[in-house]
Structure formats: structure tokens, C-alpha cells
Amino acid sequence: MKIVVCIKQVPDTEAEIKWDIPKGVLKRDSIDTITNPFDEFALEEALLTRENHDGDIVAISMGPEKANDVLRNALALTVNEVYRLTDDAFAGSDTFGTASVLAAGIKKIGDADIIFCGKQSTDGSTGVVGAEIASILGYSPLTYVSKIRQIDAANKKIIVERVIEGGTEVVEAKLPAIVSVIKGINEPRLPNLMGIRKAAKVAIPEWNAGDLGVDKGKVGTAGSSTKVVEIAVPPPRGAGEILKGEIEDVANIVTDKLIDMKVIK
């Protein structure tokens, strides 16, 4: 089986975010970054799938040089190959641009059976890249996956559970499929020291627009239809009222206020 996993580098949740305001993009080179937390689940699911069905895992990331860190982490976890998709022309891509580049990478890898990605990133958080890749490549779209029930590699079939509003859907799909995973599907393992040391020495191959056959005019800032025009810190929620005093009185006041909102029936 050939397994591909898409990994994004995101700013550490605690890090200070720096923006290039005129361009409406992140200054990604000056902030601490981590692997997108959802992609850790994707990576673990790829490793588990390889353990159960054999095969190779190829991890890809689109991003600047710093994205090598997340690919090294994947190497330390023993993925077989990694590629960084990078080109000045990719900068500022919107979701469609990003999905187009990743889809081109997946095609270049060739013969993929399953492509794992995360439900969403913690920076852009649009949560649509997986569904877009599926749509571009015509592969089975399997989003919000909480469990893989069965993979039948010989017959190119997969059965998964998806958590959607109101319950869990059991879906059978043809392979190749894009599987975007939610938190809780597994417990990601950590790399060991030897893996980290080995990964540190690997030169990470790069694919640019030419290698991928991507039209530069259709990706990046040039090709993107969406544009960030304003970034603001949302106004703080009002100061808030701390209710002090006897619990009896406080409970009286709060219940009155909530009932006055006419939401409780």
C-alpha cells in the first residue's frame, strides 16, 4: 500500500503571531512552529495503517524552509520518504491553491491508496483542504474520520466511521481515498532519540512549481481568489461582573438575569 500524509507547519499556539499586514499573510519565518496538532493524528494513523497492511508512507508539506522541521519529525517517526513542496509562487495560497499544490504532489508520488490529512489546521483553520484535494483528484472524500474499520487493499476498498452532527456515519469507499481525521482517532506516539538523530541528517527533497507541473498563475497570491484584507484583535468581551456575596444571593441574582434573557423555556 502506498500511504501519503499531508502535514502542515503551524505557529505554536502560545507563540506571538506576526503579520505582514499589507499582504495579509503570516510572517512564518519569525515564529515558533509545530506540527499542526491534527496532523499528528494523521501521521499516527498512517503509521498504524502501515503496521497493519505493509507499504510505504510518504509525507508531504507545502511551506517555506522551516517546514522541514515537521517533515524531519515525520522522518524521526519512520515515514519512508518526505517531500517539501515549495516555490516562491506558492506563498499566499488560499485553500484552493494549497489543495491544488498538494494534489499535484500526490499525483507526482503516484499510485497512492490512502491520503491522510488532519481535520483542520490551527492557524488558517478553514478545515476544507482535505475535501478540496479529494474533489480535485476525484478520490473518495472521507472527512471527520474517527475510526478506520477495515481496509481491503486487494479490492481497493475502505470502511470508516465519520463523526457528523447527530451521530456516526459508517461509510464504505473506493480507494484511493482522502481520509481527514479528527482528534481521538488514536494516541500519537513520540519519536525516539535515535530516530531524531537519523532524521537530522537527511537532506529533504524539494519539489517546485515546475517539478509539480503547477501553473504559477493559479496558485499563491497571484492565483488566489480569497484575500485577507483586515486583521484585528477582537474587542475584549465586556469587563464582566463578578458576583460576590452569599451563595444564596448570588444564585438568586444569576438565575434572575438568565431568566430575563428569555432563552430558557
Next chain:
Amino acid sequence: MANDVWVYIEHKDGGIAPLSFELLGIGKTMANDLGSNVCAFVIGENVGDIAKEAFFYGASKVFVVEGEVFKGFRSEAYAKATTFLLDKYKPEVALFRATTQGTDVAAASAAQLGFGLCTDSIDLKVDGGQIKMTRAAFGGNYSVTVVNEKAKPQIVTVRPKAFAMPEKDTSKSGEVVKESFSVAEGDLNTKVLEFIKSAVAINLVEADIIVSGGRGLGSEDGFKIIKELADMLGAAVGASRAAVDSGWISQEQQVGQTGKTVKPKIYIACGISGAIQHLAGMRTADCIVAINKDPEAPIFKNATYGIVGDYKQVVPKLVEKFKIKLNK
């Protein structure tokens, strides 16, 4: 016609989610600003009643694609039908709810049409003829305004409950436009084998009231106390990641950056410190009540009403008061 606002109507197995029509309200406001009309579109099997109901909430026209292949909800088939409709009529903008269903259809259609989309909008405005969409990013620490200049229609998903549900007027009706479009079963890659209904009675994303518990509850039993208050108020039960990771409650109930984003009218946080990743999922609630024994807990900076105290005393007291005041 060309700059109409279209709203995707969500349903599943013929059952209408209570909030399916909620986007017709903001759709109508946008259409007024654009000098156009708000239209609905429905895909499914036997969806005549749903189409009719869309008029009650303000749609001036309803476009319908029907067929056996659309039975239940199947994102692939629904996305193909959506792409067909949007490509044929090219409205100015198409609004979807940012639910699992709405997001899947919107994303796949945008990709088929060949452009980006705006997701999880919490504010939408027409400004000088241009649609501006505001969303949260980085765990709600920033709000980002996005425009979609080259795409037509512009595809937008909107956070459930970000806008008020429009009034229902059963005297309204309008024109239903039936479109013949179909997908061959063999062209679909996926098949739903089974749907296992959740044991959770009230869906967090649709809930008007949420009572949430965190690590401060101390144990699984703490959720029994929380649940009593939730039941009294007809509320959903939510949780912090710490409570979920402790195994006290299911992952489905997690609110926050790696859980669900919710927008209830009332959010009662019990024993939750208010970490940014939790706030990311609930800070846009209309009213936040925080119960925490630590007066310095960050949640108090975001709470409309803060109660410093042990939830084991405060929550039962609230239940007692509500019982009397609501005659329950």
C-alpha cells in the same frame, strides 16, 4: 438575478435540522444591500415540503434537484448537484452552514468550480457592493476579514447561530424551480452503510444553552451534577479537553480549538480555567457564566457573570433556584 444570494438548505433523510433555514435571514439582509433576491436551493429525494418551508423563512425562489441517488445525505452527489446549480445560475454568493454537511459540500463545490472559499464566518457585510466576511483565526485571538474577489459565486460557510433565525411566516409562498440533474450511482465513490444515532440528546452546535464542565469537576461524577442543571434548562452538555482526556465524557462533547466551535446564547462554564484553546470554541457565546473557585482564573476575564466558588455548592443552588422560578 445575477447578483442573487443563494442559501443551501440542510436536511438529512427527509428530516429538517431545526436551524436549516437560519441563513435565509442574513441572506435577505445581504440581498437587500446588493439590490437582489435571496433564493434557497435544496438537493435530495422528495424534498417538496422542505422547499415549501424555505418560503416561510423568506426565500423568494427555491431551486430543487431531486432523485433517488440523492437519498439521505451524500457529500459527493450533493456537491456535484451544487456545482451544477451554481455554475448554471452564477449567483453572487452561496451561503452554507459551517456544519460537517455544509462544509463538505461547500469545499468540494468550490474546488470543482476552481477557487477558494471563506469558511466559518461569524460576520458578513456588504460594503460598497463587496462582500466582506469576518472569521476567527488562531484560536480566536485574531479576527480576520476576507474578501473573495475573483470567484463567482463566492462560497461562504457561516458559523451556526452567528445570525438570528428569521421569523417564520406560513402565509408566504413562491416559485419552485425544478432542475433535472443526476449522477450515476457508478460515478460515486462512497456509500453510507449505516448511521448510528448519537446517544447525546442535544447537539452542541445547535444548542441555545450549554452547561460545560472541566477538570475542576474532579471526576466523572461531577458531570452528573452538571447534567442536572443542563436537563433543567434544556441545555447541551459540553466539556473542556482536560475533562475529555480524563475520560469523564465523550470526545463529541469537547468545546474548543480541537473540539467544537459553539455559539449558544448562554454558556455556563463549571470548573474550567479558560485556556485560550477552550475560549476559541466558546468566546462568542452571547452570555458566559463562569463558576470557578479560583478568583484569578482567566475565564473570569471573559465571563459576563462570574461566580467564585465550588461548583459542588453553586450548581445545585442554581438548580434549586431555577426549579422554583421556572415552576419545574
